[in-house]
Amino acid sequence: MMKSKVAGIALIIGSLYYVVAEAVSATFFNASFSNAYVFHAISELGIPNLNSPLFWLMNSAFILVGLALIFGYFYRFKDFIVKNKAIISIFTLITGLGVIIVGMIHGGNPLTSGYHTLGAVMAILGGNVMLILISRSMDDFGDYQKTTLILGIFGLISFWIMFFIIGNAYMPVFERLSVYTLIIWSFITGLFLVKS
Template sequence: MMEMDTAKSTPSRIVGPALIAAVLVNLIAEAVVAAAWDRRPYSYVEDYVNFLGNPFVGDFEGFLISSPLWWLMSIAWIVSGTLVAAASVALSRRLTGWRKRTIAGLGLAQGFALILFAAFPLGPARFDDGTLVLYLIGAFLSIIAGNVLAIVTGLSGAALGLPRWLTRTSIALGAIGLLNIPLTYGWTPTGIAERISLYSFLLWALITGLVLLRSSTGKARMPVTAPRRS
């Protein structure tokens, strides 16, 4: 029994660090790349998030794009998505049935979406080569898969051994990220509309990662007592 418990907890130990790293990679790269804009300041309120990872330089639909460190942002999205996918698959091993399949599938979908998001940045090329749909899939799938992942993790909180406050927080943050799409897109500034859904997921990943990291560290420090023989 002791060997089985150890084997089961081993993949769980990577979940917390992977989620935390995914958030930090994304936010740090975003801040660095945004600060490097040279022709004008990048606007967190007005500009599309994807402009940060766009190699195009010039005017696009009323926006002046010039992101010298676009490659850094693209790499960060791919790394972040890969970390979330790995964390989700590891977390799913603690579950069974539809919860296991759903959490693993959502994590993989979010990772795949961020790869598309990085590979097909929004700009004139998307209209010229007919790949706008790939950008849209990447953008919306990453938001939807990430926030649904938060909700399903919250619904699976008892099976995962998560504290009740975290399960409720997970569901609330995921719901905010999903409801924000129909409620704000089209009438609020683009940067704000996108970031509500993006940051709701990142906040969930950070909080969940910290809780799981603390939990796994605490378990690792607990002494293992050998069973007594009668």
């Protein structure tokens, strides 16, 4: 079905663009590539300053992921949801808008950092709750649904670890783990839709 392919391609492009954009932004970040991933939060790559000359690339990735998620879900993926459709639709909007907020309102500015943090919580917490709900709200509970459930649980655990070690030097590792679950899910959902 053409709608499935279009929605799937949008999710695949969004997820792959994110991975490439983060890697390129980290390459040009004012730290070694590995240090950028281990010791610097994702949001730092999107702050417009000398540390991150490609801040616009990272922010564009946030925005594209949010738009792809909202489009992919409402254009086609919602048709695969057989229960809890209203609450999942709400969580999809919360997650997608949260990621877009992160891309449009950067951290590091005392006047706007609260909105940035709100967007991050909407994206990370909302996104992983969304995955758990989706996994139990489809017709089948096959490999795709089980993978979705595992990603959601893993993301929530990583989020709570991150939350309780905010001041720790390795906090960005758990931040990334809690974010990558949504990126991985977007990619495999894109494949799921293209093949359906």
